Amino acid sequence: MSLTPDQLQRIALLARIAVSPExxxxxxxxxxxxxGLIDRLQAVDTRGIEPMSHPLDAQLAVQQRLRxxxxxxxxxxxxxxxxxxxxxQGLYLxxxxxx
Amino acid sequence: MLNSTVIxxxxxxxxxxxxxxxxxxxxxxxxxxxxxxxNAFITVDxxxxxxxxxxxxxxxxxxxxxxxTGVPVAHKDIYCTRGFRTTCGSKMLANFRSPYxxxxxxxxxxxGAVLLGKTNMDEFAMGSxxxxxxxxxxxxxxxxxxxxxxxxxxxxxxxxxRMAPAATGTDTGGSIRQPAALCGISGLKPTYGVVSRYxxxxxxxxxxxxxxxxxxxxxxxxxxxxxxxxxxxxxxxLERPAEDYGRELKLDVAxxxxxxxxxxxxxxxxxxxxxxVREAIRWFESQGAETLEITLPNTGLAVPVYYVIxxxxxxxxxxxxDGVRYGHRAKxxxxxxxxxxxxxxxxxxxxxxxxxMIGTYVLSHGYYDAYYxxxxxxxxxxxxxxxxxxxxxxLIMGPTSPSTAFALGAKSDDPVQMYLNDIFTxxxxxxxxxxxxxxxxxxxxxxxxxxxxxxxxxxxARMLGAAHRYQQATDWHLRAxxxxxx
Numbered sequence: 001m002s003l004t005p006d007q008l009q010r011i012a013l014l015a016r017i018a019v020s021p022e023x024x025x026x027x028x029x030x031x032x033x034x035x036g037l038i039d040r041l042q043a044v045d046t047r048g049i050e051p052m053s054h055p056l057d058a059q060l061a062v063q064q065r066l067r068x069x070x071x072x073x074x075x076x077x078x079x080x081x082x083x084x085x086x087x088x089q090g091l092y093l094x095x096x097x098x099x
Numbered sequence: 100m101l102n103s104t105v106i107x108x109x110x111x112x113x114x115x116x117x118x119x120x121x122x123x124x125x126x127x128x129x130x131x132x133x134x135x136x137x138n139a140f141i142t143v144d145x146x147x148x149x150x151x152x153x154x155x156x157x158x159x160x161x162x163x164x165x166x167x168t169g170v171p172v173a174h175k176d177i178y179c180t181r182g183f184r185t186t187c188g189s190k191m192l193a194n195f196r197s198p199y200x201x202x203x204x205x206x207x208x209x210x211g212a213v214l215l216g217k218t219n220m221d222e223f224a225m226g227s228x229x230x231x232x233x234x235x236x237x238x239x240x241x242x243x244x245x246x247x248x249x250x251x252x253x254x255x256x257x258x259x260x261r262m263a264p265a266a267t268g269t270d271t272g273g274s275i276r277q278p279a280a281l282c283g284i285s286g287l288k289p290t291y292g293v294v295s296r297y298x299x300x301x302x303x304x305x306x307x308x309x310x311x312x313x314x315x316x317x318x319x320x321x322x323x324x325x326x327x328x329x330x331x332x333x334x335x336x337l338e339r340p341a342e343d344y345g346r347e348l349k350l351d352v353a354x355x356x357x358x359x360x361x362x363x364x365x366x367x368x369x370x371x372x373x374x375x376v377r378e379a380i381r382w383f384e385s386q387g388a389e390t391l392e393i394t395l396p397n398t399g400l401a402v403p404v405y406y407v408i409x410x411x412x413x414x415x416x417x418x419x420x421d422g423v424r425y426g427h428r429a430k431x432x433x434x435x436x437x438x439x440x441x442x443x444x445x446x447x448x449x450x451x452x453x454x455x456m457i458g459t460y461v462l463s464h465g466y467y468d469a470y471y472x473x474x475x476x477x478x479x480x481x482x483x484x485x486x487x488x489x490x491x492x493x494l495i496m497g498p499t500s501p502s503t504a505f506a507l508g509a510k511s512d513d514p515v516q517m518y519l520n521d522i523f524t525x526x527x528x529x530x531x532x533x534x535x536x537x538x539x540x541x542x543x544x545x546x547x548x549x550x551x552x553x554x555x556x557x558x559x560a561r562m563l564g565a566a567h568r569y570q571q572a573t574d575w576h577l578r579a580x581x582x583x584x585x
Contacts, residue, residue, distance in 0.1 A: 003460075008456075011456050011459050011460050011463070012440075012456060013440075014459050014463060015414065015443075015452075015455050015456050015459040016418075016421070016436070016439040016440050016443055017440060017443045017444050017447070017452050017455060017456065018437075018440035018441050018443070018444035019444070027452075027453070027456075030453060030514055031453065031456060031457060031460075033513075033514060033515050034406060034453070034457055034514055034515065034518075035457075035460075036515070037402065037403050037406060037515050037518065038403045038406050038407050038457075038461070038470065038474070039403075040400065040403045041400065041403050041404065041407065041470070041473050041474055041477055042469065042473070044400065044473070044476075044477055044480075046473060046476035046477060046480070049476040049479055049480060050476070050479060051472050051475030051476050051478075051479065052475050052476070052478045052479035052482060053305065053475055054305060054335070055291045055305060055306070055482070055528070055529070055530060055531025056290075056291055056292060056337075056531045056556065058479075058482065058486070059531075059556050060337075064334065065331070065334060067331070076198060079198040080198055080424075082196070082198070083194075083195055083196055083198075083425045083426075084423070084424055084425055085422055085423070085425075085426075085427075085428035086428070092423050092424060094423055094435055094438070095432065095434050095435045095437075095438050096434075096435075097434075097435050
């Protein structure tokens with residue numbers, strides 16, 4: 001599988017990363033090198049093998065830990081918003097999305 | 100003093116031969132003298148470190164000191180630290196000040212260790228050479244024209260150049276072990292889930308694991324005792340009884356079964372690296388250990404699997420950097436989507452963007468089964484290779500990296516060549532297994548070679564024991580680079 005610059009732009013849009021027309025060729029080339037590397041997996045016979053999403057699932061009965069639905073943290077909104085690019089009255093500001 | 104191990108410093112502090120303020124000052128001066136050349140630290144705050152040292156000295160005078168109280172420790176800039184900025188090597192977080200401490204930082208604080216500074220790293224831990232850092236490359240103290248390895252390259256260089264007695268790192272595909280090998284120090288990647296990932300900025304959550312970096316295996320054991328432990332805030336943190344990672348330092352090597360994977364001693368590995376590794380293995384044999392050839396047949400698939408799974412997880416984890424809640428935001432944009440796209444184009448470097456796009460692609464509609472699911476299946480095949488191997492042997496040994504430190508810029512234009520450099524360190528995190536690297540000699544250029552020791556799940560104490568016995572018989576781990584004279 002090899003990407004064209006047009007397909008790259010589609011992926012870049014999904015990833016929310018602007019790729020300028022000048023960069024597009026070079027970025028496509030490098031991504032295709034990496035895709036060439038991972039394409040080696042296509043030839044592997046994996047019939048009957050369970051996908052592994054947690055590295056210790058074969059060793060432990062890994063299950064999602066649950067906690068009671070209770071407030072455990074103090075309100076530190078001001079601390080958390082101190083590093084935000086734009087805040088007003090405790091709200092994060094973003095460009096207008098609804099006219 | 101600068102060449103002392105953490106254990107020696109701990110003893111000197113306990114015997115009141117030196118105060119934490121004096122020790123911290125010594126290392127801060129060392130950093131001041133060398134950081135311009137090596138670039139191992141991104142942030143140093145002398146006043147803050149000295150204030151912590153004063154508190155440690157007071158704690159000691161009250162008789163409340165533990166083994167690490169007053170010992171200066173540097174932290175990889177991936178760990179969130181209140182007070183010190185936390186950049187993760189990225190422009191995206193160049194001015195980020197975390198409102199909380201990572202669990203690992205809380206642990207070191209509770210032990211009374213002094214935070215000596217934040218070390219340089221590949222951006223978001225994505226790299227094997229420390230060349231992807233927004234703050235410039237780290238240089239290898241053994242040869243400043245060469246890379247220190249990555250992504251914990253700043254931590255490795257800092258310990259090697261005696262700018263810190265110990266440091267923390269994180270390992271996703273080799274980011275503790277490979278720089279440890281290239282800089283001639285010791286480093287441990289624990290079993291997945293042993294060290295909490297809370298406050299450790301996420302790269303690939305099913306692989307990321309924090310661990311210690313220091314001169315000796317005995318120091319690593321001491322540091323692990325502080326770092327490891329259950330933390331409810333990391334959903335994959337393991338609830339296990341506390342253990343003493345130094346309990347097997349007196350391990351009897353005789354009778355130990357050491358597996359040597361034939362795939363790790365194959366063509367493509369620098370012959371000098373293989374010679375040094377074989378010499379180290381011969382020492383274990385001379386002490387009565389039994390060696391046997393084993394096979395890890397899917398080793399060659401580990402790098403391709405990793406470059407599906409790690410970018411997939413990264414593309415999801417790094418979606419949080421959107422210019423809204425923290426970090427960089429682009430100045431000019433047309434609308435919300437444009438703000439995201441420009442913010443991320445400006446805030447991330449080339450390698451990080453490349454991996455996010457690979458991850459986005461392999462998770463996208465129509466490709467998920469062919470790439471992501473297939474990679475997860477091959478991941479299990481790789482894990483099974485180890486399960487099989489550990490029925491026949493106690494430990495696995497081989498080279499950490501196929502070569503010694505390479506020149507700055509030598510691989511930075513060819514991502515695939517760079518990725519293949521991690522062929523021997525990627526399998527352990529894919530399987531969730533622990534691995535460590537210790538120095539085992541030098542090549543003809545005088546560059547350090549690393550011996551990798553892998554063990555079964557939760558075998559850290561035994562691995563550290565074997566490493567410690569070797570270090571009692573050799574002094575490779577105590578050699579300091581001439582480029583950074585003591």
